Amino acid sequence: MRALTNRLVFIITSFTLCFILAACGSTASSPVSSAAEGDRDSMIESITESASESKSDNTDKQNDTASLVSEDEQSKPISDGTNILVVYFSRTGEQYGVGVIDEGNTAIVAKMIAEETGADTFEVIPADDHYPMTYDALTEIAKKELNENALPGYRGGVPDLTKYDTVFIGAPVWWGDWPMIMYTFFENEDLSGKTLIPFSTHAGSGLSGFDRKLSNACPDNTVLDGLAVAGTDAQNDREKVRNDVTSWLSGIGY
Numbered sequence: 001m002r003a004l005t006n007r008l009v010f011i012i013t014s015f016t017l018c019f020i021l022a023a024c025g026s027t028a029s030s031p032v033s034s035a036a037e038g039d040r041d042s043m044i045e046s047i048t049e050s051a052s053e054s055k056s057d058n059t060d061k062q063n064d065t066a067s068l069v070s071e072d073e074q075s076k077p078i079s080d081g082t083n084i085l086v087v088y089f090s091r092t093g094e095q096y097g098v099g100v101i102d103e104g105n106t107a108i109v110a111k112m113i114a115e116e117t118g119a120d121t122f123e124v125i126p127a128d129d130h131y132p133m134t135y136d137a138l139t140e141i142a143k144k145e146l147n148e149n150a151l152p153g154y155r156g157g158v159p160d161l162t163k164y165d166t167v168f169i170g171a172p173v174w175w176g177d178w179p180m181i182m183y184t185f186f187e188n189e190d191l192s193g194k195t196l197i198p199f200s201t202h203a204g205s206g207l208s209g210f211d212r213k214l215s216n217a218c219p220d221n222t223v224l225d226g227l228a229v230a231g232t233d234a235q236n237d238r239e240k241v242r243n244d245v246t247s248w249l250s251g252i253g254y
């Protein structure tokens with residue numbers, strides 16, 4: 001009888017232990033449900049994980065591990081912006097659907113992001129201004145640069161990047177891709193260890209894979225979900241764009 005009682009106690013204890021362990025495991029591996037509970041730290045972790053998952057297939061395991069958010073990082077207070085930089089490329093002159101503009105579509109969005117986050121800005125400006133101010137001529141030069149895999153140079157004055165751990169990077173979509181001058185920037189500058197966040201302005205193509213292409217160019221970085229803004233909205237409906245920018249920023253934890 002005593003032996004039977006002991007066996008019963010053992011079985012009940014084992015089941016209880018298994019249940020507790022299973023419950024802990026499901027909490028750790030279910031960031032979505034944590035986020036649904038409104039836990040901001042878990043939400044950031046979940047976004048970071050899904051950004052890592054969306055990296056290209058050739059991203060290796062080591063890169064994924066490097067992009068996980070550590071517990072220390074998760075407990076950081078919301079940034080005052082001093083560690084954030086907004087890098088952008090943008091053109092004035094004749095642009096698609098908006099006529100001749102004196103402030104570029106992407107520049108408008110970049111400045112909004114900087115205002116909302118308190119970030120510094122840096123504009124990528126071609127070293128020799130070989131880009132025409134008329135739309136058709138600009139598309140021809142851009143197509144040639146894309147086909148030739150050109151890496152056009154840009155002016156100096158890049159701020160000390162060691163000061164920043166988050167870099168928003170924006171540009172107009174050119175032929176379904178980043179303008180080649182942005183690839184020059186990705187190649188030249190030391191962006192290691194930084195969280196990168198892409199944004200585009202466009203005439204219908206949306207983000208055009210900016211996030212995936214940025215991940216390919218900077219495979220060791222964490223790349224968060226990007227924002228795509230219609231160029232016409234940037235010029236003509238700033239209130240809408242401001243709302244889109246703020247809700248995107250809060251969605252990615254900024």
Ligand SMILES: Cc1cc2nc3c(=O)[nH]c(=O)nc-3n(C[C@H](O)[C@H](O)[C@H](O)COP(=O)(O)O)c2cc1C
Pocket residue numbers: 089090091092095096103104105106107135138139140142143171172173174175176177201202203204205206230231232
């Ligand atoms: C060379 C060139 C190529 C473009 N290619 C595309 C494209 O593939 N898809 C798209 O939606 N818009 C395209 N556009 C439109 C621009 O992305 C859009 O007008 C953008 O908002 C311009 O931004 P900016 O004023 O900051 O330069 C292109 C524009 C130019 C000049």
